[in-house]
Amino acid sequence: MSRKKEIVLQEELTNQEEWDAFLGKPGLTVIDCFQNWCGERPCKGMAGLFQRLKVEFSSPLLSFATAECESIDSLENYRGNCEPCFHFYGGGELVALIRGCNAPVVERKIREMHKVCSGEAERTVITDAALASESEDNEGLLSSENENSAVQSMKKIVTVGIMKPDVVSDQNKCGKVLDMIEQNGLEIVADEEKILDADDVAKLYPEKVDTEIFEELVSFMTSGPIRVLGLTKGDTGDGVIELWRSIIGPFEPEQAKAEKPESIRAMFGSSGISNAVHGSSSSDDAARELAFFFPSFNYPKAVIPQSVQEKMTDFIPAEGEEVFPEAKPETTITIIRPEAAKLHREQILKEIKDAGFEIARQSEVTLTEEQVKMLYDSKKDEEYFDELVAQMTAGPCLVLCLAKIDAIKTWREYLGPAKNAAEEAPESIRARFESSEINPIHAADSPESVEAERSIIFKDDEEAIALIKPDAFEQAEDIVEHLKMSGFEIKQSKDISLSKEIASKIYSGKEGEEFFDKLVNHMTEGTCKVLVLAERNSLEKLKSIAGPTDPEEAKIVAENSIRANFAKSILENAIHTPSSSESLDIYYELLN
Structure with missing residues (x-):
């Protein structure tokens, strides 16, 4: 029997010939233009959206592709810019363009342009205003009378x-x-x-x-x-x-x-x-x-002012130091209020992922009146304060720690204004999910408020240690995600190779058992990942999430546990969780 041909959602355009051929397709073509040096590109968060729309429209008049700017002449002016850029073409002509990996905006534009390319609406050809004169203006990017007075722009x-x-x-x-x-x-x-x-x-x-x-x-x-x-x-x-x-x-x-x-x-x-x-x-x-x-x-x-340019010119990085260091992800806290969490949980989580945020922690938390009053102390004189407290304590909130570069500012932009979102930013998340005068989602507004809110909401957190074993190291990313979705915060992690001496100390309580040598040998035959976790009742909860040591038993009594899903045998059972009586000093030493 011949193999079924795999259906490709996004064609990969790697040269000018492929680019020209793709633009010749009928209907609407959506192209994610990216550069290989920009990290995880093309925009992976869009794949689910494109798949859903492709199935929904079920039309040959909608095609998706990715394009490498470095290898396509038509995209020459986009090189050197890491910002995501989605091109919409109809009949080979540019009809829309969106900068930024903003799934709701891209989805709305696809729906609008699909009507245009299906003949249901009039087509308007546009020019990319940001680059229209780039080739004519190129000399202006570094203009000067001599090299020493160059000004970047x-x-x-x-x-x-x-x-x-x-x-x-x-x-x-x-x-x-x-x-x-x-x-x-x-x-x-x-x-x-x-x-x-x-x-x-x-x-x-x-x-x-x-x-x-x-x-x-x-x-x-x-x-x-x-x-x-x-x-x-x-x-x-x-x-x-x-x-x-x-x-x-x-x-x-x-x-x-x-x-x-x-x-x-x-x-x-x-x-x-x-x-x-x-x-x-x-x-x-x-x-x-x-x-x-x-x-x-x-x-x-x-x-860039001349004074800054001179400092840049005079700067000589130390050996191994990056001139332009990679931006580090920032963490923010957001609270989906009880009513919104009950009615729109999955839709909001999808919006978060489509926007490119990593969910570093996800916990259902029933806040006390005292906690809410501490969170909103600055609002205590507002007329709506009592109603806010009542809504926030009406049921479990969904509390999320979100990670992304510039996460605090970016997430608040996605949410929209705290008041009158429907009028001022009708496409924002708050506008689309609001059901009362109290907006549906709270977001921290500064690094200081992130730390303050973390201490109020997760004041009862305890630390726990987990060790992902060599047999499951290739699945470590999935196991970490499993822990996050179970409410754990990953405070620290490190990949390590254990020596026999360290492995023997970790399992000293098993010394004398007939399987001890096999266990030590297994723990030293590959890479492990040590994790520092935080959650309420963390030790007890971690034991429950890990499941019984025997994966066959785990599949029966704890089918959603880590060992039920990732373990191979009692020896190769994916994760080690220290007992409450076991000293954790040795694990913290491994992190140093």
């Missing part, structure tokens, strides 16, 4: 601000908005008046299309010209999105008057629709809106 961050028809029609209001932009140190790098039609409004506010207010929104946004601004600040534009949203204030003018009376919406807004101005809610939205309003926009260059 890169793309600045730009956000979109829109003065709505009610502001544009009033010269006094328009002038005051421009004054506020200048006073806050913002730079206008693009400025155009435009007349929108209904289709434009639908593209600008896709989340409003199926709502009751959409017709009113269309009527208002098409009632006169709008003024679209590209805004940046400083040398790099860093923080411009957040600054502009702070200047314009909360979405609802009445709320803005109460909370931020000096904001633009407080001064000039009259309703949730006629609220004077618009501001991009994220970097993804800013890129999309810039491409929509300014298809040929050329991003200004962010300049």
Whole structure:
């Protein structure tokens, strides 16, 4: 019998010929452009999303691929940038582009573009504004009169601000908005008046299309010209999105008057629709809106100051020291409140994984009233405080420790604003899963709050030691994941090779048994992984998660245990868990 041909979800494009052939496919083609030197690329977190959409659409008009920038001439201008970049092509032409491995945004764009390429909607060809003039501007990347005065540059961050028809029609209001932009140190790098039609409004506010207010929104946004601004600040534009949203204030003018009376919406807004101005809610939205309003926009260059450049030039790294060290993952804490954990647990966990976060610890915790009051001490004078305490103690919360580079800031951006998420960031996680005035998910806002919340939530943690044996070392990653999903925090880990002396000390309680020599020999014939774990009642829980020493027994009485799933025999039973009477000093010595 011939073997069934394996179905490939994403074609691998490794040269220009393959790239050209793939763009010739009918319908929508989605390409994850990556570079081999950028670590775990292409974007692995998207595979599940692509598989699900491929099955759902079951259409030859949807194709996926990965492309190596280094080996494809058409992607030359993307080399040297590690940021994930997804290209959407229809009929061989670029119709959309998304920077960043943001699964919800990519999914929405695929659904939108699939309709376009199926003939259900009009196709709009775009230019990658970030790179449109790269080849012409290339000499500007290092421009100087001599080598010693070279200044490095890169793309600045730009956000979109829109003065709505009610502001544009009033010269006094328009002038005051421009004054506020200048006073806050913002730079206008693009400025155009435009007349929108209904289709434009639908593209600008896709989340409003199926709502009751959409017709009113269309009527208002098409009632006169709008003024679209590209805004940046400083040398790099860093923080411009957040600054502009702070200047314009909360979405609802009445709320803005109460909370931020000096904001633009407080001064000039009259309703949730006629609220004077618009501001991009994220970097993804800013890129999309810039491409929509300014298809040929050329991003200004962010300049590294000469003084910094000189320090970089003078810097001589010590032997073995990296000039540009690899960024280290950061850990944050998030709490899915009881109601959201009950109703949306799996969907939220999927969003977290699709966004590229590693779940370092996952625990169901029923918080006490005392713990909640400690967590939210800064909110104790708020009107909603009692309701917050009641909701947080109504059942078990799902507490997660999430790891990723810049995890604290990135996770809070994914969540959206703590208040009025549905109006201000309707595509955010909080907006899509909210069911009351108390937002569904809490997130730490600083490294200090991460540590403070960890000490409050996991105050009863105890440490335990586990040793993954040589027979299961190749499955160590899966075993570690099993422990994390069981609620353990992995505080420390190290791969080690045991000497016979150390192995004999670890199993000194078995000395004299007929299998002792075999056990010592087995523990020294390969690599082990020693783990320091933390959890409530950690020793007792670890014994339970490990399961009976005999894997055959484990399969009967503890089918979800580590030994039931990873052990081969009583000798090769995957994991060693020290007894409570056993000294742990020897294990801690192994970690040093």
